[in-house]
Amino acid sequence: MKTLKYFFQYILIKIFFYIFKILGYKNASNFGAFIGLSIGPFLKSKKIIKSNLKNFSKNIDDITIDKISKKMWENYGRIFAEYIFLKDFRSEILSKHIQISGIENLIDIKKKNKPVIFVSGHFSNFELMAMQIEKSGVNLAAIYRPLNNFFLNKTMEKIRKNYICKNQVKKGISGVKEILKFFKENISIALMIDQRVTEGIESKFFNKEAYTTTIPAQLIKKFNCPVVNVYIERKDKINFEMTVDKPIYFDSHESIESITLHLNKCLEKMIAKNPDQWIWTHNRWKL
Numbered sequence: 001m002k003t004l005k006y007f008f009q010y011i012l013i014k015i016f017f018y019i020f021k022i023l024g025y026k027n028a029s030n031f032g033a034f035i036g037l038s039i040g041p042f043l044k045s046k047k048i049i050k051s052n053l054k055n056f057s058k059n060i061d062d063i064t065i066d067k068i069s070k071k072m073w074e075n076y077g078r079i080f081a082e083y084i085f086l087k088d089f090r091s092e093i094l095s096k097h098i099q100i101s102g103i104e105n106l107i108d109i110k111k112k113n114k115p116v117i118f119v120s121g122h123f124s125n126f127e128l129m130a131m132q133i134e135k136s137g138v139n140l141a142a143i144y145r146p147l148n149n150f151f152l153n154k155t156m157e158k159i160r161k162n163y164i165c166k167n168q169v170k171k172g173i174s175g176v177k178e179i180l181k182f183f184k185e186n187i188s189i190a191l192m193i194d195q196r197v198t199e200g201i202e203s204k205f206f207n208k209e210a211y212t213t214t215i216p217a218q219l220i221k222k223f224n225c226p227v228v229n230v231y232i233e234r235k236d237k238i239n240f241e242m243t244v245d246k247p248i249y250f251d252s253h254e255s256i257e258s259i260t261l262h263l264n265k266c267l268e269k270m271i272a273k274n275p276d277q278w279i280w281t282h283n284r285w286k287l
Helices: 002-023 025-042 046-056 062-090 103-112 127-135 150-164 173-184 215-223 256-273
Strands: 098-101 117-120 140-144 167-170 188-192 201-205 208-212 227-235 239-244
Touching: 002 025, 002 062, 002 150, 025 062, 046 062, 062 127, 062 150, 098 103, 098 127, 103 239, 117 127, 117 215, 117 256, 127 140, 127 150, 127 188, 127 227, 127 239, 140 150, 140 173, 150 167, 167 173, 173 188, 173 215, 188 215, 201 256, 208 256, 215 256, 227 256
Parallel strands: 098 239, 117 188, 117 227, 140 167, 140 188
Antiparallel strands: 201 208, 227 239
16 A cells, blocks of 8 residues: 555656656746645644744744744745756756855865765755765765655655765665765765754754764764865745855864764754754654
8 A cells, every 4th residue: 555655656746847847947946835835734744843943942933933834845845846957956057046155165175185074954955965065076975865755766866866966875874884985985975964863862952852863973083074064045936055164173082972962053053044944844852
């Protein structure tokens, strides 16, 4: 029964992708926003979103929650529509829609040819970040979570490898060996640190304990390498500004717990900048 459900989901999404391609980037993104706003608010994640936003701000009111939720669903829909155009973002066709702040930091990382850890969260169209890092000439491997729908996952893996980042590492314990292998070959790692991971540790996130990945902290301790925060913001609906911060070097005496907490604090600042551009549907504080 689940296989049949996944198959129909796959066919439906492929149909939408075909429609989006016909519409063109701008119209497709706007249509995706309409789909997100029409369907999103009725999904069962509504309670999780409200709970998460209450953790984000104890004084937040229902009107603000509703406003942020709607903007989030609009962004969700745009991301969905924009997948079919990732090939064009990779080429010169749509590259004008992305501006990079801190490009000098990427150039410096490329020149030094030493691996770093790029960390971020699910902001705006998050898929564009690894793409831009690799396009800048930095050798990169990106960690991803396979989709539950195995029909659709094949399509997404093809898109990721061809247009986002050629080196893809499946999230989980099995991917740790691959990460170490890439790092030893001077290949940097990019990963999202905003999702709940049961193999992580409890770390404060907006003043409440949340399971958090320790992969960045473990790599820092093992290789004495820096961390680079990356953030992407949607502007004027169809344009993006990506910010690449200067590398952060940690003292060798820092613990895995303190490094992880520091990175959570950095993530908090990114979320607070534009809360409606982060994906609040993750059950982030479940212990």
